[in-house]
Amino acid sequence: MLFKDQVDFVSQHIKKNKLRVFMTVLAATMGCAFLIVLASIGFGIQDTMRKEILEDQAITEVEVYTNNGEALDISQISEVEHVNAIVHRTSMDIMAVSQLDERSLEGNMLLTNFVEEEKSNLQLSEGRMPTKENEIVVGYQFAENLLTDAERKEMEKITEEDAEPIGGYKESLIGKTISMSMQSYEMDEAFPEKWDFTIVGVTEKPARDWFVDTNMLVDESWKDKFQEVYEANAGNENPDLFYSSTKIYTSSLEHVKSVTEELKEMGYSVYSVSEQLEQLDVFFMAFKIGLIFVGTIAVLIASIGIFNTMTMAVTERTREIGVMKAIGASPKLIQRLFLMESAWIGIIGTVLAVIISYAVSFLANWILPMVVGAALGEDEFQDLSMTFSLIPWQLVVIASVISISVAMISGWRPARKATKIDVIHALRQEL
Amino acid sequence: MIQVQNVNHTFLIGKKGKEKKVPVLKGLTFEVEKGEVVAIVGKSGSGKSTLLHTIAGFMSPEQGSIIVNGQETVHLNETERAKFRLNNFGFIFQNFQLMPRLTAFENIELPLKLKGIAAKKRKTSVQLLLKKVGLEEVADHYPNELSGGQQQRVSIARALITNPPILFADEPTGSLDSETEQDILLLIQDLNQTMGVTFVIITHDEEVANIAHRKFRMHDGELVKGDTSNVI
Ligand SMILES: Nc1ncnc2c1ncn2[C@@H]1O[C@H](COP(=O)(O)OP(=O)(O)OP(=O)(O)O)[C@@H](O)[C@H]1O
Ligand SMILES: [Mg+2]
Numbered sequence: 001m002l003f004k005d006q007v008d009f010v011s012q013h014i015k016k017n018k019l020r021v022f023m024t025v026l027a028a029t030m031g032c033a034f035l036i037v038l039a040s041i042g043f044g045i046q047d048t049m050r051k052e053i054l055e056d057q058a059i060t061e062v063e064v065y066t067n068n069g070e071a072l073d074i075s076q077i078s079e080v081e082h083v084n085a086i087v088h089r090t091s092m093d094i095m096a097v098s099q100l101d102e103r104s105l106e107g108n109m110l111l112t113n114f115v116e117e118e119k120s121n122l123q124l125s126e127g128r129m130p131t132k133e134n135e136i137v138v139g140y141q142f143a144e145n146l147l148t149d150a151e152r153k154e155m156e157k158i159t160e161e162d163a164e165p166i167g168g169y170k171e172s173l174i175g176k177t178i179s180m181s182m183q184s185y186e187m188d189e190a191f192p193e194k195w196d197f198t199i200v201g202v203t204e205k206p207a208r209d210w211f212v213d214t215n216m217l218v219d220e221s222w223k224d225k226f227q228e229v230y231e232a233n234a235g236n237e238n239p240d241l242f243y244s245s246t247k248i249y250t251s252s253l254e255h256v257k258s259v260t261e262e263l264k265e266m267g268y269s270v271y272s273v274s275e276q277l278e279q280l281d282v283f284f285m286a287f288k289i290g291l292i293f294v295g296t297i298a299v300l301i302a303s304i305g306i307f308n309t310m311t312m313a314v315t316e317r318t319r320e321i322g323v324m325k326a327i328g329a330s331p332k333l334i335q336r337l338f339l340m341e342s343a344w345i346g347i348i349g350t351v352l353a354v355i356i357s358y359a360v361s362f363l364a365n366w367i368l369p370m371v372v373g374a375a376l377g378e379d380e381f382q383d384l385s386m387t388f389s390l391i392p393w394q395l396v397v398i399a400s401v402i403s404i405s406v407a408m409i410s411g412w413r414p415a416r417k418a419t420k421i422d423v424i425h426a427l428r429q430e431l
Numbered sequence: 432m433i434q435v436q437n438v439n440h441t442f443l444i445g446k447k448g449k450e451k452k453v454p455v456l457k458g459l460t461f462e463v464e465k466g467e468v469v470a471i472v473g474k475s476g477s478g479k480s481t482l483l484h485t486i487a488g489f490m491s492p493e494q495g496s497i498i499v500n501g502q503e504t505v506h507l508n509e510t511e512r513a514k515f516r517l518n519n520f521g522f523i524f525q526n527f528q529l530m531p532r533l534t535a536f537e538n539i540e541l542p543l544k545l546k547g548i549a550a551k552k553r554k555t556s557v558q559l560l561l562k563k564v565g566l567e568e569v570a571d572h573y574p575n576e577l578s579g580g581q582q583q584r585v586s587i588a589r590a591l592i593t594n595p596p597i598l599f600a601d602e603p604t605g606s607l608d609s610e611t612e613q614d615i616l617l618l619i620q621d622l623n624q625t626m627g628v629t630f631v632i633i634t635h636d637e638e639v640a641n642i643a644h645r646k647f648r649m650h651d652g653e654l655v656k657g658d659t660s661n662v663i
Pocket of ligand 1: 442443444453455473474475476477478479480481482635
């Protein structure tokens, strides 16, 4: 029998039993849609958390440190493929007091190599990277925290958390020269030594809203000088004066994983976004499998309907099947025709389920944020861009495979039964 | 064309555990020549239908061999038998056995569909045959919109559409009045003469048996010797 004729044959049967087939398709649709929507919650939450992670930090960043406090072998690391930049920042356990006219700021100083910073793609909101020793880059909130004494007093009075900063330096800092001195945390006065630095760049706004960046980035060639001054003034050596962190930047996100793994093999402790994502993925893989499993139960319940419908179809057509066999239809063909019918129910059910699921998912993502927003208070919710339900094509494929195979498996026994029909017995049936 | 050799069959009847053995076919041996019309007559329960079912491959006899067109059919599996029937046999039943949800045209077309013949080709052959059996007018009718005689013509057309060398008919006129019966018998004779189709007809109606070249009489699962007379 030609495939087209088989399809015709099956569709003719379906048309003759519209209502019954419709109800069965409906059950299959509901089962499959339930599966997709349920699993889409897992995909949605995972997506939200992934985005959160990727937004929060430089995604090509890999943090490395040695387990025993020894120095890193920079030359070895730089040979790893796809390593773009190795940024070795050193912070000092000391306050850096900056003075601009009558304004001042107590902040942190970070010693770094600007060539590597540039390679790592350090983004500036203003200005350029330093090229000379006495040029520096300051944090995004540096200007607004440069306060006069009067402003500082005013600020201390305000206890409200979200209050707008009062005062601060309103003009561009680019080209301005600040005078910097160091002050130990234990002392009330700054050391007498002062250095002039010219601000040539301002960093980008930090990704996290609550993060206040008032750091100053200074060329690492100053390290020895600062240490000398510290020892002269403090009168002792501080082994913890410098604290270094090394961050490696890969050329793109896709290489983070390979670089992370290679560094691990070298025996370093490594922390990167890929590590975090991997843990997240492992957790959500289990979570999604669980959801799909629960959803599959709904599909299985729907399959009982398919089994019933097909069994009835076979029983009803016993005589016709007998005639077909008598005039030369092979058992294989009979089986195929019935399997096609149950597959048809499964396929139509799945297609409808996919359409419905996308609609439900869309509505959920539209309405739920409003509901949650109203419950939490509008303001707090504005920043949260949550995906409640996400249906990637993989989920559609998984659900389709489950639902269509379950439909075909439940149609299997009735189809087998059809092939076993005895011709003589069937022909004897009443018309 | 058909060689039946020493065919035996026993049915088990009754409740499980207390079955009774009922021998239905007892060592049947006969031959049917190509182009012959053969009638098998006998009392009800003598085993006529069972014999036909074994030759047609609807069931296997316990013993014996059946050779059709040079092919031993007893040991074929279900799929092979179905294919063999499709290519070699046509069937005419007492109660027509048409597909209720197919029109006369579609019923006749069905064996061609099973053979995998394309729609265009099917249409021409069915139309040709419809004309031959005189059913052009009612091609689009469903079986329940046809008279008994028309239904039997449809079923004959369905049996003939694949040009099988052998046609089996089990009480072909059993459900028809005598006038319609005459029409059908004339049609059978015509098909036999013009197309050379071999017919094996089961009947207990003498009129039907009279159109046969040879008559086999069955009694209690055996052929009654001496009654294989040539009629025509
Ligand atoms: N499936 C079966 N199981 C058990 N016994 C059967 C079966 N089919 C037929 N028989 C028995 O076999 C015998 C022959 O039956 P068969 O149908 O061949 O007779 P027949 O000659 O065709 O009769 P009729 O002229 O009434 O159609 C009968 O006694 C019947 O009871
Ligand atoms: Mg009979």
